[in-house]
Amino acid sequence: MTPTQTTPEVLRQHAEQAYAHELAALAQHDRHPKPPRWNLSPRAVLTYLMGGRAGDTEITPKYVGEPRLMEIAVATLATDRALLLIGVPGTAKSWVSEHLAAAISGDSTLLVQGTAGTDENAIRYGWNYARLLAEGPSEAALVESPVMHAMREGKIARLEELTRVQSDVQDTLITVLSEKTLPVPELNTEVQAVRGFNLIATA
Structure with missing residues (x-):
């Protein structure tokens, strides 16, 4: 520059x-x-x-x-x-969740935008398919979701418009919130949440 x-x-x-x-x-x-x-x-x-x-x-x-x-x-x-903020549009749900994450974790960017097309990968994890095909399942090929990243770092994750997400995808959160762990069966391991991790969802 x-x-x-x-x-x-x-x-x-x-x-x-x-x-x-x-x-x-x-x-x-x-x-x-x-x-x-x-x-x-x-x-x-x-x-x-x-x-x-x-x-x-x-x-x-x-x-x-x-x-x-x-x-x-x-x-x-x-x-x-976990915190669920429910209200009609325009009642500052997203605004409040952002500021809560900023004040608590200093990072409001660990965000999943919920839509009808949101799949499990957006909440759990995905794969770098080029590396997956070349090397097979490995930590290097794993693509962390914002939720997984928040679990590793002990931060707040945010999930916008939870009720727009299909119910079977919502079920992905059950183990995360109840057991504070995210299994990765492809690697025969799991990610355990560090203290400080939590989730704020809006609906």
Whole structure:
């Protein structure tokens, strides 16, 4: 890049980028206990969502509504239970899930967009078929889904429009959420979720 060139401005930054200064200020002044691999305590996550102050930094509200709903959402995730946000279109479900993931994991990009065509590979894992044909099943040929990546890293995964996904594909989540493990029978192994992993779905 030459000195006269500039980095193009993206149309929309991820929450952890757009509000990085607020998240940093909250982390700096956060004195409350944090669940494993959470960047902020549940109390600081609530402040990030509902607005307030962190030292001299004003925290802008990300959600304007009943505080009790956000308290329940944060408490659900803090107690290792998956969170389902249900509402009619335009009620900020995706917006809230993005900001929850940003505040808790510092990464809101581990996202599966649910549609009628979403298959098991999008939730579990897929394969690099060129390597699969050349080498056979191996870790190198495995293509991680956002959910598998979140399990390995102890982060929050997001699944948009869960109810648009066919029911047999939804069933893929049963073992992930109940046993906190994702079997990979082709490799005779499994991926066990690291503490901090959780799932936020919208419907």
